[in-house]
Amino acid sequence: MTDLDHDHELADRLRRTLTAVAETVDSTDLGGSPQADSAPAGGRWRGPAVLVAAVTLAAGAAATGWVLGRASAPAQVASARTDEIAAPGATTTSTVDDEVSVAPAAERRSRCRAEFARAGALNAEAGIPNATPSGTRHDVEFVHPSGDTTILMISSTSLFACTLPDRGGTVLDPNVYELDLAAPGSDDITVDAIWWTSGPGTTGPGQVFVAGRAGDGVESVEVVLPDETAADVDARSGWYAVLVDVPADVGIFEERMHWTTSDGAMHDRRADLLDEETPDEACAARPGCVEDEVARLLEEAETAEYRRAAAVLRDGRVTDTEWDTVRAVYVACLRSTGVDIRFENDLFITSGGPLPADGDGGVAVAPPEAPECDEPYGLVAEAHGLLDAERRLTED
Amino acid sequence: MIGVRSELAQAAEIEAAYARERARLVRLAYLLSGSRELAEDVVQTVFAEVHERWFYIDDPPAYLRRAVTNRVRDTQRRQYRRPRSLAVATVTGDVEIDEMWARVQQLGPAQRAVVVLHFYEDLSLVEVSRLLGRRPATVRSDLHRALHILKRRLE
Numbered sequence: 122m123t124d125l126d127h128d129h130e131l132a133d134r135l136r137r138t139l140t141a142v143a144e145t146v147d148s149t150d151l152g153g154s155p156q157a158d159s160a161p162a163g164g165r166w167r168g169p170a171v172l173v174a175a176v177t178l179a180a181g182a183a184a185t186g187w188v189l190g191r192a193s194a195p196a197q198v199a200s201a202r203t204d205e206i207a208a209p210g211a212t213t214t215s216t217v218d219d220e221v222s223v224a225p226a227a228e229r230r231s232r233c234r235a236e237f238a239r240a241g242a243l244n245a246e247a248g249i250p251n252a253t254p255s256g257t258r259h260d261v262e263f264v265h266p267s268g269d270t271t272i273l274m275i276s277s278t279s280l281f282a283c284t285l286p287d288r289g290g291t292v293l294d295p296n297v298y299e300l301d302l303a304a305p306g307s308d309d310i311t312v313d314a315i316w317w318t319s320g321p322g323t324t325g326p327g328q329v330f331v332a333g334r335a336g337d338g339v340e341s342v343e344v345v346l347p348d349e350t351a352a353d354v355d356a357r358s359g360w361y362a363v364l365v366d367v368p369a370d371v372g373i374f375e376e377r378m379h380w381t382t383s384d385g386a387m388h389d390r391r392a393d394l395l396d397e398e399t400p401d402e403a404c405a406a407r408p409g410c411v412e413d414e415v416a417r418l419l420e421e422a423e424t425a426e427y428r429r430a431a432a433v434l435r436d437g438r439v440t441d442t443e444w445d446t447v448r449a450v451y452v453a454c455l456r457s458t459g460v461d462i463r464f465e466n467d468l469f470i471t472s473g474g475p476l477p478a479d480g481d482g483g484v485a486v487a488p489p490e491a492p493e494c495d496e497p498y499g500l501v502a503e504a505h506g507l508l509d510a511e512r513r514l515t516e517d
Numbered sequence: 518m519i520g521v522r523s524e525l526a527q528a529a530e531i532e533a534a535y536a537r538e539r540a541r542l543v544r545l546a547y548l549l550s551g552s553r554e555l556a557e558d559v560v561q562t563v564f565a566e567v568h569e570r571w572f573y574i575d576d577p578p579a580y581l582r583r584a585v586t587n588r589v590r591d592t593q594r595r596q597y598r599r600p601r602s603l604a605v606a607t608v609t610g611d612v613e614i615d616e617m618w619a620r621v622q623q624l625g626p627a628q629r630a631v632v633v634l635h636f637y638e639d640l641s642l643v644e645v646s647r648l649l650g651r652r653p654a655t656v657r658s659d660l661h662r663a664l665h666i667l668k669r670r671l672e
Contacts (some may be wrong), residue, residue, distance in 0.1 A: 132636065132670055138617040139608045139637035143544035146553060 233272045233283035275360045305336035306381045332362040343379040451501045454494035548633045549589040559588045620670045628663035
């Protein structure tokens with residue numbers, strides 16, 4: 122029992138809820154024994170042969186992420202490739218079926234379409250207006266170098282991504298994602314789906330795929346990687362899809378998206394992302410908004426941990442983006458506790474003036490009393506340590 | 518012969534652990550992930566991987582719980598930006614419980630893990646922090662934040 126349990130009603134309700142929901146996992150399905158048998162999955166030990174397949178599928182699922190919405194943080198990329206992507210508006214034919222024993226292409230497409238319809242129905246059920254995609258729909262199917270197949274279903278109001286890992290056999294395990302019905306502004310883009318097979322814990326190079334819709338006036342979309350490698354595609358059809366190769370052990374947590382509009386202007390999504398990471402005054406004025414924002418940023422701090430790990434693994438350096446992010450998280454957290462703080466000219470400045478610099482003349486990160494900000498402080502301190510080490514290395 | 522006997526003994530122990538622990542672990546994975554399919558796969562994978570180190574594990578139930586929790590978290594890290602539905606789905610038929618479950622599912626992975634491990638597995642915050650490999654202060658902060666969010670959303 123902790124003092125946090127003092128809200129007995131909430132604690133009791135949580136316990137009852139978790140117990141009741143756990144019990145909905147039918148106990149009759151959860152018996153079984155680890156004896157090899159030929160019974161289908163559903164609680165029975167699946168036997169050695171089937172077990173191997175299950176492990177492969179799980180590993181595939183773990184290494185594959187589909188994400189809707191904004192993405193974050195760049196990663197080092199060895200090279201870019203767009204040749205596997207069909208031209209916008211086109212429909213490609215999978216070449217996997219001829220080479221690997223997987224479910225027929227028609228069956229896979231059918232499964233994705235069913236999921237597409239189900240997602241639309243769920244949205245409608247949830248009361249989301251215009252849940253049914255409308256307008257002309259493009260179905261585009263293409264094969265990743267890994268063999269995974271991706272089907273994009275694009276309408277004027279939505280982009281639905283469905284990927285089918287190529288693991289052999291007839292098991293279909295699509296990663297499907299909800300529809301994003303927010304249309305981009307006329308000169309804007311949306312990032313609707315991000316998928317990657319690289320990142321911490323993986324053993325080989327992977328691919329990163331980004332897809333979304335483009336508003337009227339957007340001519341091309343470009344993903345710019347930290348080493349300045351760029352992969353760009355035409356977006357005049359109203360959508361884009363970019364696939365790039367990435368090295369092992371590097372996660373993709375932020376896309377740097379540039380897009381060009383018909384007037385020749387270049388737009389930069391990264392600038393938008395950074396702007397959004399600090400609660401603004403309007404948010405501060407809305408009850409609960411700052412807390413939500415801080416919760417979101419702290420959730421993303423886990424990503425920062427990954428970035429830091431990736432940076433250390435790479436060459437002991439921390440990038441500006443990592444520094445920007447952990448700093449923004451820290452500042453947001455302190456603000457949520459009532460501390461008036463901002464970051465300016467490499468210093469954290471409170472109402473009492475700049476926090477004292479450390480003995481080496483580096484950026485000070487001494488935290489005001491705010492235990493709930495321990496975690497972001499730790500990230501800031503560690504990022505600062507890396508920056509400081511890098512600075513000394515450069516000076517030497 | 519000794520090697521064969523050891524392997525047989527190990528197989529029997531794992532079989533017993535599977536029969537004894539699987540239901541509990543699938544339920545835990547389900548509460549952490551919200552997906553029955555993922556829960557089943559995670560537990561199956563953990564048991565498949567445990568063979569090689571079985572005899573080195575002091576406390577199998579605790580080890581399996583940690584392995585399942587970490588594997589679910591690994592998956593969630595790769596999917597953390599998936600939008601969470603605001604809809605209250607019918608899971609148990611009890612409106613109050615279904616509503617709370619919907620709100621729990623909207624929590625971030627870290628907060629959700631702390632809530633499930635503390636309130637369902639009945640672990641102390643120190644035990645939760647050891648299991649998750651996070652500082653006790655951070656776990657405490659996560660729980661505080663999660664309860665605050667749940668309370669506000671339920672209001």
